[in-house]
Amino acid sequence: MLLNTFSTGGETEGFVLSCLSLAIVFTLVNIVTSSRTWLVAHSPISFLKRRARAWLFLFQGPKIIEEEFNKAGPGKPFHIDVPENRYVVVSSWKHIKEIDSAPDHVLSLQAAAKQLLQPKHTMSSFNWMDKRGAEGIPLIRTLRVMLTNHLPEVLPQIRRSMSALMDNEIDSAPKLEDGKTMTPKLYHIIIKAIAHSNALAFFGEDLAKNGKFMKAAMTFIEQTLLIAEILRLLPQFLSEPIGKFLSNKLNSSSVIFDTLLPVAAERVDEYARAKLGQKVPEHKDCMQWIMESAPRNSPWTAERIVYELIALWFGSVHITSTTVCFAIHDLCLHPEYVEPLRKEIEATGWETFEKSGGKCFPLLDSFMKESARITPVESVSTRRMALEPFKLSDGTAVNPGEWIVTAARGMAMDSSVFSKPTDFQGFRFADPAVVAKIDSRPSFSAGDKSSDFTSISDWQLWGTGRCACPGRFYATAVMKAMLGLLIAKYDMQLTDPGAARYFAWRTFIYPFPGTKISLTARE
Numbered sequence: 097m098l099l100n101t102f103s104t105g106g107e108t109e110g111f112v113l114s115c116l117s118l119a120i121v122f123t124l125v126n127i128v129t130s131s132r133t134w135l136v137a138h139s140p141i142s143f144l145k146r147r148a149r150a151w152l153f154l155f156q157g158p159k160i161i162e163e164e165f166n167k168a169g170p171g172k173p174f175h176i177d178v179p180e181n182r183y184v185v186v187s188s189w190k191h192i193k194e195i196d197s198a199p200d201h202v203l204s205l206q207a208a209a210k211q212l213l214q215p216k217h218t219m220s221s222f223n224w225m226d227k228r229g230a231e232g233i234p235l236i237r238t239l240r241v242m243l244t245n246h247l248p249e250v251l252p253q254i255r256r257s258m259s260a261l262m263d264n265e266i267d268s269a270p271k272l273e274d275g276k277t278m279t280p281k282l283y284h285i286i287i288k289a290i291a292h293s294n295a296l297a298f299f300g301e302d303l304a305k306n307g308k309f310m311k312a313a314m315t316f317i318e319q320t321l322l323i324a325e326i327l328r329l330l331p332q333f334l335s336e337p338i339g340k341f342l343s344n345k346l347n348s349s350s351v352i353f354d355t356l357l358p359v360a361a362e363r364v365d366e367y368a369r370a371k372l373g374q375k376v377p378e379h380k381d382c383m384q385w386i387m388e389s390a391p392r393n394s395p396w397t398a399e400r401i402v403y404e405l406i407a408l409w410f411g412s413v414h415i416t417s418t419t420v421c422f423a424i425h426d427l428c429l430h431p432e433y434v435e436p437l438r439k440e441i442e443a444t445g446w447e448t449f450e451k452s453g454g455k456c457f458p459l460l461d462s463f464m465k466e467s468a469r470i471t472p473v474e475s476v477s478t479r480r481m482a483l484e485p486f487k488l489s490d491g492t493a494v495n496p497g498e499w500i501v502t503a504a505r506g507m508a509m510d511s512s513v514f515s516k517p518t519d520f521q522g523f524r525f526a527d528p529a530v531v532a533k534i535d536s537r538p539s540f541s542a543g544d545k546s547s548d549f550t551s552i553s554d555w556q557l558w559g560t561g562r563c564a565c566p567g568r569f570y571a572t573a574v575m576k577a578m579l580g581l582l583i584a585k586y587d588m589q590l591t592d593p594g595a596a597r598y599f600a601w602r603t604f605i606y607p608f609p610g611t612k613i614s615l616t617a618r619e
């Protein structure tokens with residue numbers, strides 16, 4: 097199934113499948129040989145059951161986490177075995193605070209991300225350090241401060257080009273007999289539009305318009321997922337040669353690297369000339385801000401800047417596209433919300449939305465939050481790998497190499513925080529006075545406390561504390577722009593609302609790319 101989404105040639109697919117099979121066989125051998133001591137102490141049956149469940153986790157991760165979460169009870173940590181590791185899963189805010197307080201050399205997000213993405217083989221040999229430290233500040237500052245503060249300037253161009261791209265793709269999709277209802281491959285269009293928007297914000301207009309670069313940049317996301325998954329399942333001694341082979345064969349990251357490098361080199365040169373008082377072009381994008389945020393006493397090379405951008409690219413396109421895709425499904429499943437959302441968008445206008453840096457549209461904000469609460473792309477959040485032994489205040493231990501994560505999906509269903517948690521209440525996070533102004537239907541007035549989509553205090557979508565997603569203000573603004581454009585222009589329907597819309601892989605859920613949504617242009 098996963099392979100259907102990959103645009104590799106047949107020969108490569110065959111090779112990749114062989115690697116996956118190899119990965120599974122070697123990991124099984126590895127488990128059996130490395131677990132002799134455990135087997136002596138426990139019954140072989142219970143050992144096999146545990147390992148089978150660890151492998152089942154690949155396909156049923158969210159379900160297994162939910163079962164263990166319910167078994168453990170509210171706020172109690174529990175363990176999950178996965179093929180290559182063990183996770184400690186927590187769900188109390190007290191424990192989450194303890195994770196956030198642990199220093200980087202004890203619990204590290206960067207080390208967990210490194211295992212997840214295998215950057216050495218997926219990102220042109222970019223070998224991350226296990227802990228980020230001061231090296232990470234330029235990227236975080238770029239996103240959290242510079243990009244967020246410049247949203248009023250960058251959003252108009254992003255919205256206009258996103259609108260043109262979507263119109264173009266949707267208009268050229270097959271039409272139903274009525275001649276005005278289109279049935280495009282919407283997920284594909286969403287990825288393309290988010291990728292284009294991110295390219296504008298990260299690298300500037302020229303690269304966003306470069307077709308070859310953009311094609312490689314989108315393929316890179318799929319290839320990263322695939323290579324990283326194969327390498328995570330392989331034993332150590334095989335991951336190096338197979339990683340090298342795969343990164344040569346599936347080489348979209350080199351296309352990106354080779355395209356970005358001369359552009360970054362030019363920026364570095366311009367920056368040096370500007371310091372000498374020469375007049376140079378002005379750029380407002382992340383490439384520029386990362387360079388300008390690097391330490392003055394040891395400025396970053398063009399290569400270093402490009403590596404940061406490549407890592408950022410993967411992390412930003414995939415999760416944003418998936419989250420917005422499920423919000424579109426929810427608009428189709430709960431059509432009663434479309435009219436009030438339309439009224440809000442039309443009454444506010446794009447100019448006000450953009451001037452606010454994407455903060456406007458409180459009803460849409462609440463709808464998006466409810467959608468991501470009920471159908472979170474990620475079942476866990478706040479991933480940290482233990483680099484040194486770590487203990488929670490209740491005595492739960494995390495050994496070096498193991499991960500500690502939060503039960504994001506389970507916490508989002510906590511009835512002590514969210515009333516009737518399994519009900520979809522699109523305006524549950526909006527101020528009732530704002531809801532009443534737009535629509536007085538009683539079904540819309542029920543709500544928990546109002547809370548923004550970007551908030552990090554009542555849910556785990558964006559992670560925790562000092563590591564919480566620094567791109568969340570940008571991501572939220574872009575998702576609102578995309579949803580707003582679709583709501584304003586089209587009536588949308590899931591062709592088969594009862595059909596399965598997603599599948600699970602580890603802790604993620606992925607939308608089926610073939611899910612059909614029909615779009616009818618409004619009169």
Ligand code: HEM
Binds near residue numbers: 561
């Ligand atoms: C719906 C979209 C997104 C979601 C749900 C999301 C979620 C997350 C989460 C859960 C983390 C880890 C936080 C932690 O472990 O405490 C994270 C980290 C990060 N995100 Fe996002 N993210 C999204 C979009 C973006 C975008 C668009 C960007 C860039 C513009 C971005 C940049 C980053 C970066 C750089 C980090 C690493 C932070 C660090 O190392 O301290 N994310 N994100």
